[in-house]
Amino acid sequence: MKIFKYLLFLSLIFIIGASIYIATKDGKFQVERTLMMEAPREIIFNEVNDFTTWKNWEPWSQETDDMIINYGEKTTGEGASYSWQSEKMGDGKMRTINAKPHSSLQQELTFITPFGESTSEVYWEFEPQGDSTLVKWGMMGEQTFMEKAAFIFQDESLAEMMQPMFSKGLNNLQEEITVKMNSYTINIDGITQHGGGYYMYITTASKISQVSDRMEKMVTEVGNFMATNNIEQVGKPFILYNEWNEDQGTAIYSAAYFTPSEVVTTTESSILNGFMPNQRTLKTTLKGDYKNLKEAWDSSYAYLQKNGLKAAENAKAFEVYITGPKDNANPAEWITNIYIPLEQVIENRND
Structure with missing residues (x-):
């Protein structure tokens, strides 16, 4: 019995000691x-x-x-x-x-x-x-x-x-x-009539690989010029492609904003005034990063070929930037509309 009490006493001391150690x-x-x-x-x-x-x-x-x-x-x-x-x-x-x-x-x-x-x-x-x-x-x-x-x-x-x-x-x-x-999506919206109109623009030439980097600065330059001269902007900024040469890897393109009417500037400037006619176009929407634009363009031209449609030879295709980096930091949320002008359809009439 004494041994049992002694062991119980030692166990109690151990528990108290361990508790004090843990607590401290x-x-x-x-x-x-x-x-x-x-x-x-x-x-x-x-x-x-x-x-x-x-x-x-x-x-x-x-x-x-x-x-x-x-x-x-x-x-x-x-x-x-x-x-x-x-x-x-x-x-x-x-x-x-x-x-x-x-x-x-x-x-x-x-x-x-x-x-x-x-x-x-x-x-x-x-x-x-x-x-x-x-x-x-x-x-x-x-x-x-x-x-x-x-x-x-x-x-x-x-x-x-x-x-x-x-x-x-x-x-x-x-x-x-x-x-x-x-993540991105490409949607061929189909044939639509684009109203066109007058626009203010600036043009440059560069390597195709430099287009994405340059276009934002060009759009900003046009926007600042219009704001300084109290010229109203209509709609979103767009890039108009004057020439695209895959073989040479070069492009000539313009950054622009539409205006309500023709604007005649009295000062010398690199910002010019242009006009786009009302035209029949194929519209494609890219939701995603600009790096996917090439695939969106390729899909658009593939759609034209598949459906027996032809891009107008003398017209200029263009991109309209509905949302971009200034609107949302996530490139997956950027929306770009692509417009490819089409050859006019000539209807045959039997008299």
Whole structure:
């Protein structure tokens, strides 16, 4: 009996000692990973700011098939929330408590366990670096008594265990955004009558490979000239192709805006006035990056050939930029209309 009491006393001392050791052990932790992503920060921020997209790239739900996700009434911005349940990954919830558009996010992460709830702070920072963005994803908090007790017997700390998951999540996020940015559609809208009209324009010649880079500056130059001279712009900017030589790899093209009527300028300028006739055209719509324009043009000409239509020899094909980089950072949302003037149809009449 004395031996039993002695062992019980030693066990009690051990438990008290272990409890004191665990209680006094520093439970603060911080996990942080960064990745340079090839995308504008607006796109990355919007992806992370929307909880409905997290299932596409965060690593935890991808490692189990039993996760049930429930979204709050709000899923973006401050006050947005969602929760999950999983036997393998556990239960939890997250809420956005601060959102600075395109710059940073601060979120509250809560794990729900049989021993109670554990809350940590999750933070995101998005720093533009030229055409790319330095993305920082981190989590900081303090472990509960039971969590500290559990990790005493682990070879790795909580931070060391979480770091690979954060790295994987950032890589998944980059892949998801790349796929979304590269998505595009080409639609042959069919034959339509384009009203034409007077327009202000500037013309240049360059290698075909330089067209995309130059056209934005040219459109801006025409727009600034019209604004300075109080000339009204009608519709969206467009590029008029005067000559396109695939063999030599060169092009002559004009950037322009339509005007309500003919404009006669009194000062010498490289910005000129032109006129486009009302004409029958094949219209094609590209929704996506400008790098897909060649495929859209090829699809348009293939449609002409398949349907026995012929492009007008002396008319100039053109592109109208409905939305672009100034409207949306995501190239997948850019909309460009292509117009190819067609030969006039001559009807045969029997008298």
